[in-house]
Amino acid sequence: MSQHFQFHLDHTDESTSARAGRWSTPHGVVNTPAFMPVGTLATVKGLTVDQLREAGAQMVLSNTYHLALRPGADVVAEMGGLHGFMQWDGPILTDSGGFQVFSLAKLAKLDDDGVAFRSHIDGSLLELTPQRAIDIQEKLGADCIMCLDECPPHDVPRERMLEAVTRTTRWAARCREAQTRDDQALFGIVQGGTDLGLREESAAGLLPLDFPGYAVGGLSVGESPREMYQTLDGTVPLLPADRPRYLMGVGTPRDLLEAVLRGVDLFDCVMPTRNGRNAMAFTSAGPVKMRNLKHQRDPGPLDPACDCPVCTRYSRAYLRHLFIAREMLGPILLSWHNIAFYQKLLRDLRVAIAENRAEEFRQVHLAAWGQ
């Protein structure tokens, strides 16, 4: 790893694979396990960067595909990269754009060179190659960037999934080659769906490329939680213990607990903000639907166990009113709380790991959430 990055493991839990660590990046330290709120278009929807900080976030994610379409990587580069553009001065991670190309755009061509697709905004024909994915991400300037990978639906036939795995490996080598900046940590992405043999094949292809960190892609794309956890059981141990492990696009609070106990360090997901916008709050007693009539005259906080700016200030009655009246402040406040909830969950879990009680932490929390 370059001088710009250091991953230090403070402690590994005695009875699980959970690790508590610190990851130094050019824009500051991230305590792991860590959850990155998603700022798709260079903004975590509805929140200022100060509110993100107050919620306890240390690192955010932004989406290359979306930024490349609007406002374009060159505009972001001219404005000082993502840090200058969105004014978040902490670490940032960008994905490669591959996942959105395969899920949002209309594919026009896919071969070893790369992928051609039509923009979901205006239908224009665009191309993404491994080199181009790196070039765009170097312009965006995040601290951590991702190799272009192919992420097919989870239930494709094995030979199709194998094809994606081998192509992802070839693309990873060309991404490694294409990288010119040494102040960005480039991660390889393990694919292979829920097939552990393919996961092994993917890891075996990527490890020789000696990436400073590894991501697990292709999960939380339709498979069951049980399948995801089993896949992690077989995949995470394949990744170097001395480097950050990132589970992409995951997940529910339970998913985070299960994955951390299996050795994952980094997460991102739209769930806290998307659910927040839709009036669903995560709380220490499980999910709460904020539009429910039962909150109409409830003077109590959303979550008495939460010390976020929303729970220490507003009543459930007020939060419900905001959603019933379709006021912007409802989605804002619930997104804010939900991110704070995720951050507190991992902060508390880090303490539990240091005290060798990660498994107890998992059980207590799942029971409290009714899971």
Next chain:
Amino acid sequence: MSQHFQFHLDHTDESTSARAGRWSTPHGVVNTPAFMPVGTLATVKGLTVDQLREAGAQMVLSNTYHLALRPGADVVAEMGGLHGFMQWDGPILTDSGGFQVFSLAKLAKLDDDGVAFRSHIDGSLLELTPQRAIDIQEKLGADCIMCLDECPPHDVPRERMLEAVTRTTRWAARCREAQTRDDQALFGIVQGGTDLGLREESAAGLLPLDFPGYAVGGLSVGESPREMYQTLDGTVPLLPADRPRYLMGVGTPRDLLEAVLRGVDLFDCVMPTRNGRNAMAFTSAGPVKMRNLKHQRDPGPLDPACDCPVCTRYSRAYLRHLFIAREMLGPILLSWHNIAFYQKLLRDLRVAIAENRAEEFRQVHLAAWGQ
């Protein structure tokens, strides 16, 4: 005026009628002239109360009609009144609901008893009387409350306007009578459209009721700016100089300057937030349309002369991107800036008044705005 309120005039400009003062209320002091951001449904759209404070706001307005429909005055009262409900600890003003009944709802009956109307939300039949308007506002618990008034369209025949004026006077007497709390300042509202004779008649009817402050209603409802300013020329001098004068629902930055120089102390308007949501920014060089292509690569601030949290941090390129991408943060940031712009305008004007240069201030600003 009760012990709970003090209006102190620090200075009256030597060459205009502009006044700089301080108005003490149960929830703190307001420096006048003052602009109240509008929080119709107990939230200034898109902003937290901390952001309102940061923008320099000292007092906010909330709308009785809307709150009475959702969530209902009883719910607000149970949550500690508007202050507890929305967690704004500064002064609050509520209108009587009359303006919205006449502009939003479908009228079913109007006579001296009050007005019956159908809710614009679910069509249910409701009634508002002077007593009921006070009862609701006492439950909402704002520092400053308004008499129920009748506000007809500005271009009705004189006899119809006279009818509204006399009814407004009769209703004002019954509002005065109905008031039971002494920690709320109840204002009378002068009506009469652009007819100065009717304005005189309205003021003559209200002054004997000895209200602790007077509002000018029925302006900015379709008449020209020139007509509004002429009406103020003839109306404001009719109101007691030792009490706050409030021009309801006004207006543009220019409207504020013109009205302050004619002796008005208080304002409210949805313009800074509504225009902000629609990508229109007020700046020291006049209005700016944030979606304009010319901002695409502009690294400069929205308004170099503004020290608000938006202008000191974000580029025009970023603000434009947020609007083009339809991100919530665009409306949030522009509402924030626009409120800060209004607050700074009146803060600077207060200084100019103290230095007897209100007229120069007006001319310099109108020229800078291209007006």
